[in-house]
Amino acid sequence: MLHEPAPSVHQLLAFYLEAGVDCALSDEPVDRLAEETVEDLAPAQRPALRTSAPLTAAAPAVVPSSRNDAAPPPDIAITSAREAARTATTLEELRALLDNFDGCALKSTATRLVFADGTPQARIMFVGEAPGRDEDIEGLPFVGRSGKLLDLMIGAIGLDRTKVYIANVIPWRPPGNRTPTPQETQICLPFIQRQIELVDPDILVTMGNPSTQSLLRTREGIMRTRGKWIDYDTGRRTIRAMPTFHPAYLLRSPAYKRLAWQDLRAIRKALTPA
Ligand code: URA
Numbered sequence: 426m427l428h429e430p431a432p433s434v435h436q437l438l439a440f441y442l443e444a445g446v447d448c449a450l451s452d453e454p455v456d457r458l459a460e461e462t463v464e465d466l467a468p469a470q471r472p473a474l475r476t477s478a479p480l481t482a483a484a485p486a487v488v489p490s491s492r493n494d495a496a497p498p499p500d501i502a503i504t505s506a507r508e509a510a511r512t513a514t515t516l517e518e519l520r521a522l523l524d525n526f527d528g529c530a531l532k533s534t535a536t537r538l539v540f541a542d543g544t545p546q547a548r549i550m551f552v553g554e555a556p557g558r559d560e561d562i563e564g565l566p567f568v569g570r571s572g573k574l575l576d577l578m579i580g581a582i583g584l585d586r587t588k589v590y591i592a593n594v595i596p597w598r599p600p601g602n603r604t605p606t607p608q609e610t611q612i613c614l615p616f617i618q619r620q621i622e623l624v625d626p627d628i629l630v631t632m633g634n635p636s637t638q639s640l641l642r643t644r645e646g647i648m649r650t651r652g653k654w655i656d657y658d659t660g661r662r663t664i665r666a667m668p669t670f671h672p673a674y675l676l677r678s679p680a681y682k683r684l685a686w687q688d689l690r691a692i693r694k695a696l697t698p699a
Pocket residue numbers: 553554555556557560565566567568569571572593673
């Protein structure tokens with residue numbers, strides 16, 4: 426029988442990096458296979474979900490009582506997120522609610538909350554998918570490579586970062602920049618919807634498929650939705666939303682910058698008084 430030589434540390438690290446594992450979550454390794462799952466426990470031993478002291482009477486943030494890095498079941502977390510988000514009357518309250526919300530497991534692996542950048546008085550709001558490594562370090566959305574391209578896109582409509590508002594559907598970095606699960610998106614959705622309502626922009630720009638599909642409730646891909654105005658009900662009023670390409674996608678596929686430019690021209694026209 427042929428034995429492969431054991432991989433070197435360098436090869437192992439390269440393997441992990443390629444698989445998207447680029448950050449350590451704790452100082453000690455954890456043998457997940459040796460861990461007891463909730464299903465392994467007798468019903469009487471299973472941990473009960475605890476609802477932490479609400480920030481406001483009607484805004485419970487659900488946390489599990491046994492481990493603070495485990496999230497509650499998605500349906501409970503989604504209900505809790507909806508109830509919590511509804512109670513925020515200002516962006517500061519919403520940020521504080523998110524900081525106290527333990528219903529999304531991504532919070533326990535991210536370094537910090539990435540809430541928003543720009544001005545809450547902006548007439549235009551851009552929404553991406555989720556923070557990456559640079560955003561997780563700085564605590565601001567779109568500060569990495571795709572952020573530099575977003576700055577150029579914003580410049581193309583005659584504005585800069587201080588005159589727009591930028592946020593993400595998911596406010597915590599998924600480990601290794603993996604795609605957020607549908608459950609994670611559903612849990613975070615009430616918060617970004619409330620954030621849009623509180624900013625109350627005239628124009629919403631959804632960047633890429635995840636942001637477009639979750640906020641504009643469509644299954645159509647970005648190739649079909651981009652460049653078209655879609656009504657968005659903030660809960661207060663109907664505003665105009667425009668899906669366009671995510672800057673990270675444009676970095677990978679620069680040929681689509683031409684179409685993105687068309688979208689930006691339509692947005693600039695919509696912002697210009699007649
Ligand atoms: N990609 C996103 O969707 N959001 C960020 O903040 C950064 C990269």
